[in-house]
Structure formats: C-alpha cells, structure tokens
Amino acid sequence: MTDQLEDTHFDVIVLGTGLTESIVAGALSRAGKKVLHLDSNMQYGSSWSVYALKPLLDWKEKVTNTDNVKDTVPAFTIAFDGNCKNSFQHVALTLGVNEASAGQDDGPLTEQEESLLSQVTEADRERYISPWQSTVDKDDGAYLGKLASLVTCLKASRQYSLDTCPKLLAARGQLVEDLIRSGVGRYLDFKSVDDMFVFDHGDHALKKVPGxxxxxxxxxxxxxxxxxxxxxxxxxxxxxxxxxxxxxxxxxxxxxxxxxxxxxxxxxxxxxxxxxxxxxxxxxxxxxxxxxxxxxxxxMGRFGRGSYLCAMYGGGSEIAQAFCRTCAVFGGIYILGQSLKSFLVDQESGVCRGVVTADGQEFTAGAIITGFDYLPSEWQPLESEVSWVSKAILVSAEPLSQFTQAGSDQAIGISVIPPKDDQDDLVVVQNQSSETSACPPGQYVTYFSTRSNIDVLKIAVQTMLSSTDQDHREDDPFLFHLVYQQCARSRQTVKDRVPGNLYVCSDPDASLDFEAALAEAKSIFTDCIQDDQVEFMPAPPDMDVDDIPTD
Missing domain, CATH: 1.10.405.10 (Guanine Nucleotide Dissociation Inhibitor, domain 1)
Structure with missing residues (x-):
C-alpha cells in the first residue's frame, strides 16, 4: 500500500482478520472505540481463510515454498510470510482420475492432451498446469485422467468456496444467540445440517445417528x-x-x-x-x-431436523467478514494487503505502542490485538507448546458411495469416524455441496479434521473413498484432495511473553464449532474495555427488540 492515512492514533489496532480478531474488532467499534483493522493478506480470514480453486492452489504453493526464511532479524520484526508458512506442515495435493472428461479412446495422447489444455487460458496453463506436468510421467495411464480433473476444477475456479478451517454452529450455541441479538446474523446465510452418521468399522459403512x-x-x-x-x-x-x-x-x-x-x-x-x-x-x-x-x-430441531448450522460460502471467514462489516459501520478503518515491518515497543516500560508499516508509517494505539502470524520470533511459542490439527479437503464429481449407501445425497451432513486405537482421536467428516456454495453444481466437498496425526487422517480419507461393497472394494473416483496440518497455538502459551497491552488471538482449535473463538473474543473485549457496564455486541440502533427471536 502506498497511500497513507492522515490519522495515525487509534484506541485499538487489530492485526489479522481471523474470526476471533474480527469479533473483537466489531465489538470494540460497536462500543465506541476507534479501531484500525489491518491484514497483510488481500482477503479476509487469516487462519480461517476460504479460497476459490486457483487461490487455494496459490496458497498451497506459498506454504510449501522451500525458500529460506532469515534466521536473524531486528527485534520485534513482523516476519508475516515466514510465520504463515510455518503455520502449516505436511501439505500435499493429490489429483484424482476424471475418466469421464479425459476422452482416453479419442486419439493419440498429444491430441487428447491438447484438447484438454485448450479449455483453459494460457495463463492458467503456465501457472497451474505446467508445474504439475513437470512432476508427472505422461506415459502413466492415469495422466490424462488427472489432467482432466485439474482442467475441470480450474474452469470452475470461482464457483468453489473451500474452507481451510471448516466448522459448524450449534443451533442453540452462544454464537448463534449473539449473531441474532447483535444483528450481525443479517449479513449471513445458513443451511441446517440434518444428516449425522457414525462409521461402523465392522460393517465398513456409515450408520445414521438416532438423535x-x-x-x-x-x-x-x-x-x-x-x-x-x-x-x-x-x-x-x-x-x-x-x-x-x-x-x-x-x-x-x-x-x-x-x-x-x-x-x-x-x-x-x-x-x-x-x-x-x-x-x-x-x-x-x-x-x-x-x-x-x-x-x-x-x-436439535431449532432451525431444521439437525443440531447444527452451516454458514454459506465458508464458515469462519464468512462470519469474520460479518463482524468486520459491523466494525466498519461503526467507524472502524480497514486496510487489506498492508505489509507490516515491526512492532513499536517502549524499551523502558515494555508497552507495545503500535506498529510500523513496510512503507514506514507508524500507527499507535493503547491496545493491540493480533493473530499469531504477526508475532515476532521473540514472542512466538516454543515448539513444545504448539499442537497441530490434521485436515483434508476432498472434491469429487459425484457423491461418495459411503454416503449414498447410508441414505444421504451428500448435500450437507456430518459424520464421525471413531478411533481404532485408544491413543487416537475422532475424525470428524463434513460433507457439503453446491447447496452451501462450497463447489459447482454436480460436485461435492468432503472435509476431514482430527487431532490425531497425519497418517490417521490419510487413512480416514481412504476409508471414505472405499466402497461399502464387501466383495467389490474399488475406490470412488475423485477430482482432488488436499491434506495438511494446521497449527493450533493457544494464547495462554505466550501470555507472559508479550506486552501487557498486546492481546494474542489463538489459532482455530480442533473442535467442531466456533464457541471457543467466541469465548476468547469476549474475554479480550472485557480486558480492553475494563467496564462491566459496556455490553458485548448489543442490538443495533435500527433493530426493533420485537424482531429478536426468543425461542
């Protein structure tokens, strides 16, 4: 960013547009605080980001880039790109075979290949297809099918809303109550999650949960x-x-x-x-x-047959944007794509006075709220204090047979794969479709999440791809799947390491819902306000109390 703000002092500076940061920003602005909200990314969401297909591939390349990060930097330097990269590990993309679009019997390999490549732009061929082609053997019988999968997805890139941190809302959870009361829910659309299943290892099939x-x-x-x-x-x-x-x-x-x-x-x-x-x-x-x-x-039964709600267009990121919108309505200032250089820290008192942008402008505030990716190395948690959540995103061109055999059309639902080993954790599986705008019509998205290691996650993905037919265990076809591990750092690990007026927001945890993020946001809000009489996210002036549901 080259333009500079004339006003440089604020009550609060918020770094990152993750869910917790955005809830706090909206609440503080609603309470009359002067808020500056910065994000070094060009999109909302931070650790809760949702991507279209091409941006997802760009993100994957960014976090797997092997360029070295500087080991020695000045004190309080914000090494944002390096921190973002270190927030993920074991990131791997696997293309499936799309035989329906490959046309494998329609002529020589080169003609079939060119027919597929002609369906995408030259820029997409150079940016996304050529790097992949350099890593594969074209004589492999699956080459054309995998190329067809990549082309199919690239053509519909903007129709995907792929959530790197998929979660649901409990229908009677506190977040739903706050969204209704505050009016922030008016900016959001939801779908009821009615189907719920548990995987039966003995029958190798999903079973409906009788709730x-x-x-x-x-x-x-x-x-x-x-x-x-x-x-x-x-x-x-x-x-x-x-x-x-x-x-x-x-x-x-x-x-x-x-x-x-x-x-x-x-x-x-x-x-x-x-x-x-x-x-x-x-x-x-x-x-x-x-x-x-x-x-x-x-x-159960509040908004549909099930107990959960799914936010359209991606969960945490979409809800974060709704709170950011509230912040802006009440005077908050937003700058996306703002690169930051360092924190301003008073050497005598240890108080954090503000931040310095990459182009040299200083912003100051009495309180700083930030996500982990903006913390300098001296404030980061120790490796032993960091936990990881294993996740996967699987996109298919038809419903997985595990769901169809269980009586689900895979439009939207939740499943659980119990652990085989007492040392492992559950794998939570969410299935979505174009009904939630997660993907183009006719395709399906399956999300996986577990506290267990990446190997347990990969087995879960393979389990959901395998047929329920005991005599015919051919795997279901898919377009691609992306597996990764995401950091789950807690603010408690660095509480005594950062200045007293700097409030760190935890990474997304492994739970299914958003309640932990909301509770933390309320705690930070209370610490910043220090006035019990100030309500957290009250109803807006234009909302009639009679419009607020009470059931």
Whole structure:
C-alpha cells in the first residue's frame, strides 16, 4: 500500500482478520472505540481463510515454498510470510482420475492432451498446469485422467468456496444467540445440517445417528429393546431434574462405562451416543459426555431436523467478514494487503505502542490485538507448546458411495469416524455441496479434521473413498484432495511473553464449532474495555427488540 492515512492514533489496532480478531474488532467499534483493522493478506480470514480453486492452489504453493526464511532479524520484526508458512506442515495435493472428461479412446495422447489444455487460458496453463506436468510421467495411464480433473476444477475456479478451517454452529450455541441479538446474523446465510452418521468399522459403512425420538422410532437397524434403552437415556439427558442414583460416579467414570452401567447401552448404540451425539472419545468423563449430549439434544430441531448450522460460502471467514462489516459501520478503518515491518515497543516500560508499516508509517494505539502470524520470533511459542490439527479437503464429481449407501445425497451432513486405537482421536467428516456454495453444481466437498496425526487422517480419507461393497472394494473416483496440518497455538502459551497491552488471538482449535473463538473474543473485549457496564455486541440502533427471536 502506498497511500497513507492522515490519522495515525487509534484506541485499538487489530492485526489479522481471523474470526476471533474480527469479533473483537466489531465489538470494540460497536462500543465506541476507534479501531484500525489491518491484514497483510488481500482477503479476509487469516487462519480461517476460504479460497476459490486457483487461490487455494496459490496458497498451497506459498506454504510449501522451500525458500529460506532469515534466521536473524531486528527485534520485534513482523516476519508475516515466514510465520504463515510455518503455520502449516505436511501439505500435499493429490489429483484424482476424471475418466469421464479425459476422452482416453479419442486419439493419440498429444491430441487428447491438447484438447484438454485448450479449455483453459494460457495463463492458467503456465501457472497451474505446467508445474504439475513437470512432476508427472505422461506415459502413466492415469495422466490424462488427472489432467482432466485439474482442467475441470480450474474452469470452475470461482464457483468453489473451500474452507481451510471448516466448522459448524450449534443451533442453540452462544454464537448463534449473539449473531441474532447483535444483528450481525443479517449479513449471513445458513443451511441446517440434518444428516449425522457414525462409521461402523465392522460393517465398513456409515450408520445414521438416532438423535431424536423420531430417529429412534424410524430406525430399522435398532432392536425394540435397544430403542427402549435409548429413549430412557435421551429422556434422562434432556431432563433438568436428574435422578441422584444416575448421577453417581459421573466425575470419575468414563462415558462409555457410564452408559453401560446405568443404561445398559453398549456396542453400536453406545458408539452412536459417545462418538456421534457427544463427539467424544470413549474415555471422556461421563460428566463431560453428558454435557455435550445435552447441548446436542437442545440444539436439535431449532432451525431444521439437525443440531447444527452451516454458514454459506465458508464458515469462519464468512462470519469474520460479518463482524468486520459491523466494525466498519461503526467507524472502524480497514486496510487489506498492508505489509507490516515491526512492532513499536517502549524499551523502558515494555508497552507495545503500535506498529510500523513496510512503507514506514507508524500507527499507535493503547491496545493491540493480533493473530499469531504477526508475532515476532521473540514472542512466538516454543515448539513444545504448539499442537497441530490434521485436515483434508476432498472434491469429487459425484457423491461418495459411503454416503449414498447410508441414505444421504451428500448435500450437507456430518459424520464421525471413531478411533481404532485408544491413543487416537475422532475424525470428524463434513460433507457439503453446491447447496452451501462450497463447489459447482454436480460436485461435492468432503472435509476431514482430527487431532490425531497425519497418517490417521490419510487413512480416514481412504476409508471414505472405499466402497461399502464387501466383495467389490474399488475406490470412488475423485477430482482432488488436499491434506495438511494446521497449527493450533493457544494464547495462554505466550501470555507472559508479550506486552501487557498486546492481546494474542489463538489459532482455530480442533473442535467442531466456533464457541471457543467466541469465548476468547469476549474475554479480550472485557480486558480492553475494563467496564462491566459496556455490553458485548448489543442490538443495533435500527433493530426493533420485537424482531429478536426468543425461542
């Protein structure tokens, strides 16, 4: 950026447009604070970014670039590009074989190849196809099919909204309540997530989770005896007044053991409750499992049959933009694509006074809010303090057979793959389609996420691609899949390392919803305001209180 602002002092400077940062920016601006919101990227989202196909490929090249980052830099230097790169690891793109578009019997290889290449621009051939071609063997029988997949996706690049941090909203979660009350929800569109499944390793197939009374009664795979057990448990879980005898040992007993001991729920039915409804592993405490189960059941049926909502056009990034819009409406100033040089730190007091841009302009503020990618090396967490979340994005030209066999059209839903090993975690699978604007019509997007290592993730991807047919295990075709690990750094690890007036926002965690990000944003807002009388994101002046739903 070459233009410079005349006003250089603000109440608050926010660096990065991730979800937490953007919620805080919107809330502070709404509370009357003078906010400057900067992002060194040209798009919103930061660690929560959503990409069209070509920008996703550009991002993949950026984070896998092997150029060396300078080891020695001046104090408080913002090494943004290097930090962004270090926030991801094990990034790998795999193209599938699109035989339908390859035309493998229509002539010599060179003619078929040119026919495919003629469908994209010269710029796209040079930027995206030629680098890939240099790494493959054209004599490989799968070459044309993979080229066809790449061409198919490039042609429809702008129709993709691929989420690097896919999450859902609990229908009765606090974020939904705040979006409704504050009016920020008016900037967003949602779809109800009605389908939920748990993968049965024994049958190698997805099984519908019976989360409601209707599901229990209509599920033909559950015996009458098990239906009675499940109904007794669901009634208990939803009740505010619980029998004392059924609450014994909930702090010390695992959820799985508790369900077996108190309700005689075992086997596949137990997996549906523990892994599906509560999104827990078998060894989670009964108390935590019950709390998660109750939250799930209370959210069910509010906006649809299911308990979750999916934001159109990508979750965290889209919600972040809605809060940024609120910030701007109440006077916040936005500059995207603003490269930053360093933080301004008073050597005597240790207070962070502001930031210096790459073109030398200084911005100052009483409080600085930032994502991890802007922190200088001396404020970054130790390697031992960093955890990782393994993720994958899979795009296919038809529904995966795992979903169709389970009775889902794969338009929108959620599935859970339970761990085979007690040391591993769940793999959460989200399936979306053009109904959420995740991809072009006729295509499907499947997201994977787990706290487990990258190998567990890859097995999960392969599991969902494999057929349910025991006698014919040919894998489903796909256009491409991208696997990666994303940093999940907590602000608590650097709290004593940064200046007292600098508030760091944690990376996206491994949970399914946005509640942790919202809670952290509220905590930072409270610390910045230091006035209990100032409400967090009140209803806007133009909203009638009668318009706010109360159910």
């Amino acid at each position: 409601s009374k209707e599901d229990v009664f209509t599920n033909k795979s559950i015996s009458l005896v098990d239906k009675r057990k499940l109904m007794k448990f669901l009634t208990f879980a939803m009740s505010d007044e619980k029998e004392e005898a059924l609450l014994q040992d909930i702090d010390s007993q695992s959820y799985a053991d508790y369900l077996e001991a108190k309700f005689k729920i075992t086997g596949k039915l137990q997996s549906a409750v523990v892994h599906g409804i509560s999104l827990s592993t078998s060894n989670v405490t009964a108390k935590e499992g019950l709390e998660r189960t109750q939250a799930f059941l209370r959210s």
